[in-house]
Amino acid sequence: MLYPDTVEAEVLVHKPWFVATMFAVILAVFLAFNLTGTTMGELMRPVIGDPLQSGLYGRFAVAFVVAVIFSLNVVLIGFAPLKVQIAIVWFELLMLFLAFFETFHLSRPFIWEKLPFLITQGAVTTLYVSAISIVIASVIAILGAVAKLSTNGFAYAIASFYTSFFRGLPLLMQVYLIYLGLPQLGFVIDAVPAGILALSLCYGAYMTEIFRSGIQSIDRGQWEASRAIGFGFGITIRRIILPQALPVIIPPTGNQFISMLKDSSLVSVIGVWELMFLARTLGQKTFQHMEMLISTALIYWIMSICLELIQSRIERHYARSKVR
Amino acid sequence: MSMDLIIEAKDVAKWYGAFQVLKDINLTVRKGERIVVCGPSGSGKSTLIRCFNRLEAHQKGEIIVNGITLHDKMRNVAGVRKNVGMVFQHFNLFPHMTVLMNCMVGPMWIKGVAATEAKKTALRFLERVRIPEQANKYPVQLSGGQQQRVAIARSLCMEPAVMLFDEPTSALDPEMVSEVLDTMTSLARDGMTMVCVTHEMGFARAVADRVIFMNSGQIVEDGNPEMFFTNPQHERTKLFLSQILKH
Ligand SMILES: Nc1ncnc2c1ncn2[C@@H]1O[C@H](COP(=O)(O)OP(=O)(O)OP(=O)(O)O)[C@@H](O)[C@H]1O
Numbered sequence: 001m002l003y004p005d006t007v008e009a010e011v012l013v014h015k016p017w018f019v020a021t022m023f024a025v026i027l028a029v030f031l032a033f034n035l036t037g038t039t040m041g042e043l044m045r046p047v048i049g050d051p052l053q054s055g056l057y058g059r060f061a062v063a064f065v066v067a068v069i070f071s072l073n074v075v076l077i078g079f080a081p082l083k084v085q086i087a088i089v090w091f092e093l094l095m096l097f098l099a100f101f102e103t104f105h106l107s108r109p110f111i112w113e114k115l116p117f118l119i120t121q122g123a124v125t126t127l128y129v130s131a132i133s134i135v136i137a138s139v140i141a142i143l144g145a146v147a148k149l150s151t152n153g154f155a156y157a158i159a160s161f162y163t164s165f166f167r168g169l170p171l172l173m174q175v176y177l178i179y180l181g182l183p184q185l186g187f188v189i190d191a192v193p194a195g196i197l198a199l200s201l202c203y204g205a206y207m208t209e210i211f212r213s214g215i216q217s218i219d220r221g222q223w224e225a226s227r228a229i230g231f232g233f234g235i236t237i238r239r240i241i242l243p244q245a246l247p248v249i250i251p252p253t254g255n256q257f258i259s260m261l262k263d264s265s266l267v268s269v270i271g272v273w274e275l276m277f278l279a280r281t282l283g284q285k286t287f288q289h290m291e292m293l294i295s296t297a298l299i300y301w302i303m304s305i306c307l308e309l310i311q312s313r314i315e316r317h318y319a320r321s322k323v324r
Numbered sequence: 325m326s327m328d329l330i331i332e333a334k335d336v337a338k339w340y341g342a343f344q345v346l347k348d349i350n351l352t353v354r355k356g357e358r359i360v361v362c363g364p365s366g367s368g369k370s371t372l373i374r375c376f377n378r379l380e381a382h383q384k385g386e387i388i389v390n391g392i393t394l395h396d397k398m399r400n401v402a403g404v405r406k407n408v409g410m411v412f413q414h415f416n417l418f419p420h421m422t423v424l425m426n427c428m429v430g431p432m433w434i435k436g437v438a439a440t441e442a443k444k445t446a447l448r449f450l451e452r453v454r455i456p457e458q459a460n461k462y463p464v465q466l467s468g469g470q471q472q473r474v475a476i477a478r479s480l481c482m483e484p485a486v487m488l489f490d491e492p493t494s495a496l497d498p499e500m501v502s503e504v505l506d507t508m509t510s511l512a513r514d515g516m517t518m519v520c521v522t523h524e525m526g527f528a529r530a531v532a533d534r535v536i537f538m539n540s541g542q543i544v545e546d547g548n549p550e551m552f553f554t555n556p557q558h559e560r561t562k563l564f565l566s567q568i569l570k571h
């Protein structure tokens with residue numbers, strides 16, 4: 001939350017100048033596009049007659065109605081309490097999106113037929129590849145962060161070389177390098193482990209930096225107090241420093257996890273049957289690409305939303321010691 | 325060497341780069357002795373007492389704490405630290421643990437004491453600093469004075485041979501200073517060995533066996549409070565005292 005001032009200001013969306021400006025802008029925008037040929041025009045048939053014949057009058061009438069509905073909607077939402085506002089706006093945006101997808105005239109039976117496989121094979125693979133990778137990446141990140149903060153030259157050099165290299169190459173290239181390059185050295189590696197390895201190494205490098213800054217954000221006094229009591233390095237970092245760094249580390253790590261969920265689509269290039277791979281292949285035979293792409297997009301989105309919820313849960317858990 | 329020496333520093337010197345912070349420090353602290361260290365800002369008071377539990381390393385001379393010599397290659401620095409309690413200017417409580425846990429973790433994780441036992445000890449010392457009722461709060465929910473008393477209790481739970489205080493009251497509001505000083509005074513009455521960096525001259529007069537005055541890395545005055553306040557030997561001390569007692 002931004003800092004909420006205790007002085008109540010008048011709600012922005014209820015100020016006459018704001019409503020007027022909004023109304024004018026929307027009217028202008030919709031005047032610029034001729035909407036008489038759309039569903040909106042059809043709905044307005046009683047007022048404007050045959051949409052295609054209605055000319056400038058029809059165009060204006062449609063834009064006017066849209067602008068009125070929109071402005072009224074915004075003003076009304078302004079009266080609702082915060083939570084309700086958020087819910088309504090979410091709902092309306094969602095409806096707009098679904099309406100947009102509706103215009104593709106997708107074949108529903110085809111989607112329903114493929115959906116179970118898309119989820120049991122694709123989503124599950126995506127999830128477990130990402131989950132395993134994020135766990136390995138976190139372990140790498142802790143080790144890397146400690147190495148980067150240590151006074152040991154070797155540890156620092158190795159860790160900084162690692163982060164520089166894996167942050168510097170495109171992830172797609174790392175996937176290829178590991179899948180095609182390791183066999184050259186005599187390690188034949190399956191597509192799934194290769195994908196997990198590439199994702200872990202790449203995200204481990206990013207997360208090393210997150211963990212490092214998290215650890216550094218903790219006051220020196222905490223180290224001193226812990227060491228002065230007699231705790232060794234291990235206990236100090238595990239029980240004193242990391243628990244305090246977690247509230248700093250978790251939000252960007254959650255971000256990384258969500259981002260990894262989607263970047264795991266890159267391992268589809270080496271033939272792992274995850275969501276993206278199935279999205280591209282299932283629709284191919286019958287040229288129903290859009291059906292699969294849109295369903296997959298929604299599945300990715302739903303998974304991300306779940307992760308966001310889990311993240312906010314964890315954040316709330318760690319906010320405990322901050323409340324006064 | 326007699327057995328009742330807790331801290332013994334011989335010709336200790338320390339540098340930060342080319343800057344010498346400590347110069348030929350010679351100091352002994354006997355069991356049960358209360359020592360107050362004072363001196364102008366930057367004179368090396370914090371550095372000196374932080375050398376006693378090796379939060380800082382000295383480069384020359386010898387420091388022996390509780391019979392163990394401190395040096396670079398020592399294996400068991402924790403063996404020294406568990407016998408040396410330290411209280412910091414900014415309390416440095418662990419904010420993610422309750423007050424009770426703050427006091428329990430030392431004995432549990434270092435001495436392997438069982439949780440029930442550690443809890444009993446912790447409550448006993450929280451009682452000792454007169455805030456047992458705050459045991460289940462988090463540090464941020466406490467006032468500065470209460471936090472500092474918890475910090476003292478946390479150190480006491482390790483049952484140290486000596487307590488080091490580094491300006492324990494200088495981050496506190498005036499009305500909280502006395503509650504912390506009272507706690508320290510009562511510790512002193514019970515015979516705790518203490519080395520205390522402070523500018524609270526009232527406390528020094530009432531409690532200290534010896535007052536040490538440092539100036540630019542050297543001990544320039546080392547004597548009983550009576551002598552220190554009425555008849556300081558050194559010009560620098562006179563100036564310091566006149567400034568600090570002026571108000
Ligand atoms: N890590 C460091 N690196 C370089 N110089 C330092 C460092 N720590 C302290 N010093 C210097 O050493 C000198 C002594 O510092 P110290 O903190 O011991 O002084 P002090 O007597 O405790 O002062 P104060 O009353 O302000 O706490 C100061 O001049 C300080 O600038």
Ligand SMILES: [Mg+2]
Pocket residue numbers: 369370371490491
């Ligand atoms: Mg100091």
